[in-house]
Amino acid sequence: MSSYFDEEAMTEGSNTQARQSPNQSAIASDAEVILKWDNLVYEVKTKVDKQQTVRRILHGISGEVRAGEAIALIGSSGAGKTTLLNALSGRIVGGELSGNILFRGAKRNPGSFKRLTAYVQQDDLMHPLLTVQETLSYASKLRLPNNQYTPADKAERVNTVIRQLRLEAARNTRIGDAATRGVSGGERKRVSIGTELLTDPKLLFLDEPTSGLDSNSSEMVVELVKKISVEQNTATIMTIHQPNARIFSIFDKVILLSQGRLVYFGPTSSSIDYFASIGYQCPMHENPADYFVDLMTLDYRSDEALAKSKEQVNTLVERFAEYSGSGTNSEKQSINGNGFAIYEEPDMPRNNWFHEYSTLARRDWINALRNIPFMAGQGTQAVFMALLIGFMFFYLKHDALSINNRLGVLFIICVNATFPVVMPMLTLYYKERDIMVRERSSATYRVTSFYVSKLTTFIPIALIANTVFFIGVYFISHLTFSAGKFFIGLATFYSLITVSVSFLLMVGSAVKSIEFGFVVAPIVLTIQILFGGLFANPHTITPVLRWIRWVNPVQYAFSSFSQNEFRGMEFICAAGEQCYNTGAQVIDAYSVGRFTVWQNILLLLMLAFVDIIVGYSLLRWTAKPRSIWL
Numbered sequence: 001m002s003s004y005f006d007e008e009a010m011t012e013g014s015n016t017q018a019r020q021s022p023n024q025s026a027i028a029s030d031a032e033v034i035l036k037w038d039n040l041v042y043e044v045k046t047k048v049d050k051q052q053t054v055r056r057i058l059h060g061i062s063g064e065v066r067a068g069e070a071i072a073l074i075g076s077s078g079a080g081k082t083t084l085l086n087a088l089s090g091r092i093v094g095g096e097l098s099g100n101i102l103f104r105g106a107k108r109n110p111g112s113f114k115r116l117t118a119y120v121q122q123d124d125l126m127h128p129l130l131t132v133q134e135t136l137s138y139a140s141k142l143r144l145p146n147n148q149y150t151p152a153d154k155a156e157r158v159n160t161v162i163r164q165l166r167l168e169a170a171r172n173t174r175i176g177d178a179a180t181r182g183v184s185g186g187e188r189k190r191v192s193i194g195t196e197l198l199t200d201p202k203l204l205f206l207d208e209p210t211s212g213l214d215s216n217s218s219e220m221v222v223e224l225v226k227k228i229s230v231e232q233n234t235a236t237i238m239t240i241h242q243p244n245a246r247i248f249s250i251f252d253k254v255i256l257l258s259q260g261r262l263v264y265f266g267p268t269s270s271s272i273d274y275f276a277s278i279g280y281q282c283p284m285h286e287n288p289a290d291y292f293v294d295l296m297t298l299d300y301r302s303d304e305a306l307a308k309s310k311e312q313v314n315t316l317v318e319r320f321a322e323y324s325g326s327g328t329n330s331e332k333q334s335i336n337g338n339g340f341a342i343y344e345e346p347d348m349p350r351n352n353w354f355h356e357y358s359t360l361a362r363r364d365w366i367n368a369l370r371n372i373p374f375m376a377g378q379g380t381q382a383v384f385m386a387l388l389i390g391f392m393f394f395y396l397k398h399d400a401l402s403i404n405n406r407l408g409v410l411f412i413i414c415v416n417a418t419f420p421v422v423m424p425m426l427t428l429y430y431k432e433r434d435i436m437v438r439e440r441s442s443a444t445y446r447v448t449s450f451y452v453s454k455l456t457t458f459i460p461i462a463l464i465a466n467t468v469f470f471i472g473v474y475f476i477s478h479l480t481f482s483a484g485k486f487f488i489g490l491a492t493f494y495s496l497i498t499v500s501v502s503f504l505l506m507v508g509s510a511v512k513s514i515e516f517g518f519v520v521a522p523i524v525l526t527i528q529i530l531f532g533g534l535f536a537n538p539h540t541i542t543p544v545l546r547w548i549r550w551v552n553p554v555q556y557a558f559s560s561f562s563q564n565e566f567r568g569m570e571f572i573c574a575a576g577e578q579c580y581n582t583g584a585q586v587i588d589a590y591s592v593g594r595f596t597v598w599q600n601i602l603l604l605l606m607l608a609f610v611d612i613i614v615g616y617s618l619l620r621w622t623a624k625p626r627s628i629w630l
């Protein structure tokens, strides 16, 4: 492809702006071709006036990128830049993609391609409570293989990246988010790029790395990326929106797209000459990128203007097709994908499961402990509810009236182990899940390590906060004072909390959208409470709904609590009053004695186990990338 742009052939209309920029390095024409794509066509089905139609988004795009080369992908909004970048990086989902893509001369193997390449997304999704150093350090622990890098090597790699991306001053600053101030936008983008550069990728994709940045920060980002790609011999392709003239000149090559078609692909330094040679001379002091984008953009201001701009785009596309087709036939062999072997990974082993798990668990604990609103919420909730419920049922006696109150307090203890545990943690889980999907798109760690790490962070946090609640309610309301009963009650409570955490992981794993997850979880929890055994006697429930009891943790917990409390109790009935004399009668009347206390606890743990397994399987399914690979 590079010979399409033989500069000698384009002396006519030569423009001084077209000279090689000082930032550009001359990439040897024999540098390894890292990625080559041929005749990429991408189509999606859409509905127009209730009629199914096929919309072609990429129209036979070809090109290549060599080691150490930086390519800018430019076009007006909707030109297909992101679509092309996604197709090349193996991230395109839905629709139909055809053509061929070769990575280092072979067909892409999704696993090794993901590990040897890197993709910096437009929005930087990182843990806001970690510092720059910690973010890079955890990424290095997770992504660099232990048998090739010692901990010292990893730390050195992090330092190198911090130096390369000029992040020394921000090293100990937290990333931050909308709620907490952290690093600047430019620094944030550089950290995001840094996490991808740690593995020394062969090929780096960046989607609009300068969007939202001022021109100084944009220039810095592009300059640094270019410098690093030369130093590390990395091929780089980035989409970029109307770069200024200085940024434009940093790139070795440029791909200009309009309406999913190629208007130019070749050296940036020859682009002005090329356009001049086909009759479009870039004015002397105009930014070439702006000029090209203006040429390629459809003008919707009037029907006439639209027709004229469409014609212009067609001409540009045709001229480039003629131009790239002529004189290059010997080099332009189309790739017949069937003839190529799948790319074999040289030696890029994975870290073992335990290393992944322990790194993620440490990161999760740091994130949780630094999440002051979350931790304070858990603590306040525990203390406030303990005092409220404790004093609501203050010092229960042994008369007939206390029976209802005892059942009430036991039931509220169950309720407190559902909503207040599930809802705040579900929010947290959704945020973490998004980051996991992002991190796993570069094969960073296994789903199991993530999932088990969440379980082993969430369960202890929920248990610790709620122990305060349980002790408070137990002693203030004066439930039966006996070590045995207290600890059996606590075991029941812990088991129910474990089910709740497992349940939230299941909902958060099964339901991709947080909005829908926040509808499903409360509905299920409300059903658990309604059928928990206090509002309706399990025996009187219509057979159509009776099965719910088998999967209802609140019912098992309420049954366990009630038996633990009432068994062996005696009540003093006032003279002439009809009441239950013994706890055993209460257990019978409320039908909470179907299973023994320990059987109930066992059933709760079994439910938790089922939730965990189902949640894990669903997470594997819902978080699985469904990209199209050529």
Ligand SMILES: Nc1ncnc2c1ncn2[C@@H]1O[C@H](COP(=O)(O)OP(=O)(O)OP(=O)(O)O)[C@@H](O)[C@H]1O
Binding pocket: 044, 046, 057, 075, 076, 077, 078, 079, 080, 081, 082, 083, 084, 094, 095
């Ligand atoms: N899966 C899809 N279904 C329907 N239309 C799609 C799909 N993917 C992309 N498109 C359409 O294809 C066109 C190109 O989209 P793409 O996101 O690649 O453009 P872009 O050049 O990156 O634009 P921008 O600079 O605005 O991000 C757009 O008109 C977009 O609406």
